[in-house]
Amino acid sequence: MAKETLPNDWDINPEYYQKDKEGNFVLKVDGTPKKKVGRRKGVKSSGYSYHSETKAKIQARRSLRSKEKRAEKIEVKLKNAKEGIRKQRKIQGKLDEPSSKETIGGKIITKEDIEKHLPETTKQQIYESNVIFAPNEGPQTEFLASPERDVLYGGAAGGGKSYAMLVDPLRFCHRPAHRALILRRSMPELRELIDKSRELYPRAFPGCKFREVEKIWNFPSGAKVEFGFLERDADVYRYQGQSYSWIGFDEITHLPTEFGWNYLASRLRTTDSEIDPYLRCTANPGGVGAHWVKKRYVDPSEPGQSFKGDDGLTRRFIPARLLDNPYLSEDGRYEEMLKALPPVQRKQLLEGNWDITEGAAFTEFDPDVHVIPPFQIPIGWERVKGIDYGYASESACIWATVDSIDGTLVVYRELYKKNLTGYDLGKVITEMELEDPFAVAGVLDTSAWARTGTTGPTVGESLVREGHKLRRADKNRIQGKIQIHEYLKIQPSGRPKLQIFNTCPNLIKELQSIPMDRTKPEDVDTHAPDHAYDALRYLIMSRPKNTDPISRMRNFRLGQAYQPVDREFGY
Numbered sequence: 001m002a003k004e005t006l007p008n009d010w011d012i013n014p015e016y017y018q019k020d021k022e023g024n025f026v027l028k029v030d031g032t033p034k035k036k037v038g039r040r041k042g043v044k045s046s047g048y049s050y051h052s053e054t055k056a057k058i059q060a061r062r063s064l065r066s067k068e069k070r071a072e073k074i075e076v077k078l079k080n081a082k083e084g085i086r087k088q089r090k091i092q093g094k095l096d097e098p099s100s101k102e103t104i105g106g107k108i109i110t111k112e113d114i115e116k117h118l119p120e121t122t123k124q125q126i127y128e129s130n131v132i133f134a135p136n137e138g139p140q141t142e143f144l145a146s147p148e149r150d151v152l153y154g155g156a157a158g159g160g161k162s163y164a165m166l167v168d169p170l171r172f173c174h175r176p177a178h179r180a181l182i183l184r185r186s187m188p189e190l191r192e193l194i195d196k197s198r199e200l201y202p203r204a205f206p207g208c209k210f211r212e213v214e215k216i217w218n219f220p221s222g223a224k225v226e227f228g229f230l231e232r233d234a235d236v237y238r239y240q241g242q243s244y245s246w247i248g249f250d251e252i253t254h255l256p257t258e259f260g261w262n263y264l265a266s267r268l269r270t271t272d273s274e275i276d277p278y279l280r281c282t283a284n285p286g287g288v289g290a291h292w293v294k295k296r297y298v299d300p301s302e303p304g305q306s307f308k309g310d311d312g313l314t315r316r317f318i319p320a321r322l323l324d325n326p327y328l329s330e331d332g333r334y335e336e337m338l339k340a341l342p343p344v345q346r347k348q349l350l351e352g353n354w355d356i357t358e359g360a361a362f363t364e365f366d367p368d369v370h371v372i373p374p375f376q377i378p379i380g381w382e383r384v385k386g387i388d389y390g391y392a393s394e395s396a397c398i399w400a401t402v403d404s405i406d407g408t409l410v411v412y413r414e415l416y417k418k419n420l421t422g423y424d425l426g427k428v429i430t431e432m433e434l435e436d437p438f439a440v441a442g443v444l445d446t447s448a449w450a451r452t453g454t455t456g457p458t459v460g461e462s463l464v465r466e467g468h469k470l471r472r473a474d475k476n477r478i479q480g481k482i483q484i485h486e487y488l489k490i491q492p493s494g495r496p497k498l499q500i501f502n503t504c505p506n507l508i509k510e511l512q513s514i515p516m517d518r519t520k521p522e523d524v525d526t527h528a529p530d531h532a533y534d535a536l537r538y539l540i541m542s543r544p545k546n547t548d549p550i551s552r553m554r555n556f557r558l559g560q561a562y563q564p565v566d567r568e569f570g571y
Contacts (some may be wrong), residue, residue, distance in 0.1 A: 057237040113320035139318050140164050146503055148306055148314040152297035155282035161282035161320055168280055169225050169246045176222035177272035180246040185254035187229045245270035248280040253287030291528045361516045361524045365489045374501045377401050385442035386539030388531050389459050394418045395425055402544055408497055414504040422459030423464050426466030441540045443473040473538035480537035507532040
């Protein structure tokens with residue numbers, strides 16, 4: 001049987017082999033056809049596996065070549081730099097020669113001579129081209145130059161507060177240890193400030209970089225300016241363990257309480273003795289936190305005057321006005337827009353009035369109508385009092401008398417003090433009532449009668465033992481607020497049913513500023529200071545009436561304890 005021969009590959013796949021012009025296969029030395037250059041179509045290369053030592057040699061050669069190329073580039077740059085320095089020195093040498101300088105009448109022209117001959121317009125143009133930010137004269141300059149540790153720059157809208165907030169932390173950006181934190185209530189509110197910082201910071205400090213994710217500016221010195229938010233009190237713990245040499249809050253009245261601000265104040269420290277740590281904030285009147293901001297910065301001292309707070313920090317309130325910003329006040333259009341706002345917002349944003357609260361519960365309260373100077377109270381007028389007790393918060397006691405002619409309720413005295421026990425409160429009230437001709441009956445917060453598990457007397461019992469004639473107050477909040485509205489109305493006689501001596505500043509302030517509850521408009525916001533308001537509410541709900549003084553003297557029995565069932569006072 002004949003041996004079967006296998007077919008040749010060039011017979012099966014002739015397209016894979018080279019041919020000459022005549023169509024004959026191009027043969028190798030051994031007579032076999034040559035294959036075409038490269039891989040067959042669709043055939044993957046199996047690759048070649050080098051020995052580890054060979055691979056290492058190849059990588060070493062490549063690395064060396066890469067370094068050589070970089071070195072060559074550096075040498076070229078260095079050569080060019082040296083050539084530039086050489087040319088600059090040559091030019092400078094020629095300029096330093098007296099013969100090369102321009103002269104006037106044989107005198108060498110100096111820089112001062114040039115400035116003398118420049119027109120004022122040209123000088124101003126040169127100045128403006130080199131100045132990145134120039135503060136407006138007045139409050140904005142005062143804010144940036146204030147040495148106090150804690151400063152509020154607030155008042156009317158358009159006073160340049162936001163720009164001042166951005167510029168102030170730059171005072172120490174040449175120090176590596178400087179860390180600044182700029183805050184708003186929420187992150188979206190930061191966008192405008194960040195956009196303004198992009199305009200200012202790179203021009204002031206060339207080479208500074210903004211890290212978008214972290215919202216941090218890195219300066220060439222190593223200093224940092226961070227943007228953050230404080231939407232809830234719990235957000236303060238985002239900054240736990242951090243140290244800052246400068247902390248600023250734009251529109252601080254957006255914070256409902258001072259907890260967050262006080263916590264951040266504890267983060268204020270630095271290791272650089274050349275840096276003075278600062279707290280800075282700006283605000284317009286109004287907002288959920290207007291009451292505590294006003295109490296912290298506005299009330300303790302006259303505007304612009306430095307004072308020391310209870311925590312030992314030096315503070316200052318610098319009022320802002322629209323007229324302080326010439327860029328907005330010149331054409332008058334922004335002012336006209338503010339004048340078109342509702343009355344409350346107009347007083348806040350245009351006039352910078354801190355005594356007006358947006359959403360105030362008692363808009364009918366008018367100091368010009370309801371606040372009067374003190375006068376001698378006739379002996380025959382009934383005198384009553386209402387007490388709201390607090391220990392950590394203020395205890396408030398409001399004294400009032402009833403006009404025997406028209407029944408107008410006149411508040412003539414107030415007590416507003418914290419950290420008083422029931423015994424201490426009784427002693428203070430007794431001392432304040434020494435000038436009253438008769439014992440002043442009153443009503444007391446029901447919580448002051450409640451027992452807390454101790455064996456001692458309650459606050460109410462302590463006051464009664466001190467000799468004060470008291471009964472439990474009617475605490476109906478809705479009806480109490482309605483009654484105050486009724487008392488604030490102007491009567492046909494032209495006189496309101498409620499008037500207050502100007503010696504009662506806390507009650508006046510609360511009636512001016514206490515806001516409505518946003519969820520329950522029929523009630524006031526209990527997060528705002530309301531102790532004097534509550535005392536007044538208790539007093540009015542007791543339905544004080546004018547009684548015959550002779551009858552009161554006849555029924556007054558010295559030494560007999562007052563019982564809540566007594567109907568002489570109240571309903």
